[in-house]
Amino acid sequence: MYPRNAWYVACTPGEIDEKPLGRTVCGERIVFFRGADGKAVGLEDWCPHRGAPLSLGRVVEGKLVCGYHGLEMGCDGKTVAMPGQRVRGFPTLASYPVVERYGFVWVWPGEAAKADPALMPDLAWAEDPAWAFGGGMYHVQCDYRLMIDNLMDLTHEKYVHATSIGQQELDEVPAHTSSEGGVVIARREMSGVKAPPFWQAAMRGNGLDPEQTVDRWQRCRFVPPSSVMIDVGVALAGQGGFDAPAAVKTSGIVVDLITPETETSIWYFWGLARNFRPDDKALTASIREAQGRVFAEDLEMLESQQRNLSAQPQRKLLSLNTDLGGVQARRIVERLVAQEQGQAVAA
Numbered sequence: 001m002y003p004r005n006a007w008y009v010a011c012t013p014g015e016i017d018e019k020p021l022g023r024t025v026c027g028e029r030i031v032f033f034r035g036a037d038g039k040a041v042g043l044e045d046w047c048p049h050r051g052a053p054l055s056l057g058r059v060v061e062g063k064l065v066c067g068y069h070g071l072e073m074g075c076d077g078k079t080v081a082m083p084g085q086r087v088r089g090f091p092t093l094a095s096y097p098v099v100e101r102y103g104f105v106w107v108w109p110g111e112a113a114k115a116d117p118a119l120m121p122d123l124a125w126a127e128d129p130a131w132a133f134g135g136g137m138y139h140v141q142c143d144y145r146l147m148i149d150n151l152m153d154l155t156h157e158k159y160v161h162a163t164s165i166g167q168q169e170l171d172e173v174p175a176h177t178s179s180e181g182g183v184v185i186a187r188r189e190m191s192g193v194k195a196p197p198f199w200q201a202a203m204r205g206n207g208l209d210p211e212q213t214v215d216r217w218q219r220c221r222f223v224p225p226s227s228v229m230i231d232v233g234v235a236l237a238g239q240g241g242f243d244a245p246a247a248v249k250t251s252g253i254v255v256d257l258i259t260p261e262t263e264t265s266i267w268y269f270w271g272l273a274r275n276f277r278p279d280d281k282a283l284t285a286s287i288r289e290a291q292g293r294v295f296a297e298d299l300e301m302l303e304s305q306q307r308n309l310s311a312q313p314q315r316k317l318l319s320l321n322t323d324l325g326g327v328q329a330r331r332i333v334e335r336l337v338a339q340e341q342g343q344a345v346a347a
Helices: 144-152 153-159 197-206 282-313 319-347
Strands: 008-011 019-027 028-034 042-046 058-060 063-064 079-081 098-101 104-107 134-139 174-178 184-196 213-223 227-236 249-262 265-274
Touching: 008 019, 008 028, 019 098, 028 104, 042 098, 042 227, 058 184, 098 153, 104 249, 134 249, 134 282, 144 153, 144 213, 144 227, 144 265, 144 282, 144 319, 153 282, 174 319, 184 319, 197 213, 197 227, 197 282, 213 319, 227 265
Parallel strands: none
Antiparallel strands: 008 104, 019 028, 028 042, 058 063, 098 104, 134 265, 174 184, 184 213, 213 227, 227 249, 249 265
């Protein structure tokens, strides 16, 4: 139900700085650690001796040592040694292509020969000192496609996020959806509106009067297989909206990197990238805290939705005009999965 020949965020660099990390990605149990050269490595989370999770062990001089009987594994998945035993003939563990980029550790759970770093989502802002980023990670008990649906149809903000980013115009102004080069884009422009509380605080942090009437925009971009980048912001009314000069607008990119864990659970890496006052760490922290509260409001709805769907899997979901972005994203995912399955059968 998810493409495997793709890059997914496995963790943040700090999660594997000192000890191994066990994480399931697309149903694959993987242990991540750093070798002697400091590079991140991904192996099967399975000790070939007794099947214990290697993630419960430790890293010693760049080798992964099982926490059960002390078997040592190299970065290439080969058994190195075990106290008092001859283990050189043990089978080699599966290894996974891993790349550390844009402030995240990425893994390719599919065919290693097809792992091309050029296929990663382009997060150019992460390497630009004019931008700042603050975010976090949630472990959510839902199908990853439900999260994509949620992010591609922001009309739910009026109801789920009524006290933070929701407003009446979300129901009144339709989104326009298009597909460009395999990327699905849902756009909504709201002119002459009052900024909701979250954006009032962001305007204040950017030196703008939060009581001023604004033009607000949302541009949701689904990038296969499971990333959604949302250009968001407000500009003083009549100044050009999305294209307004920097002096009269407050904007950013909502970053949503969704990694399937199982069929009904995900690792959700979220945050906001902004290109105003990038050196203001206090502002970064306050935006991250506010955004974290917004995303937490989604969790209850998504996990409750998943429980309903799991209890009654025979019932079909209905689609409306507002669901078009999510529907098109699902079609792309379905094509990718079908393509992989067809190739596997042929092989």
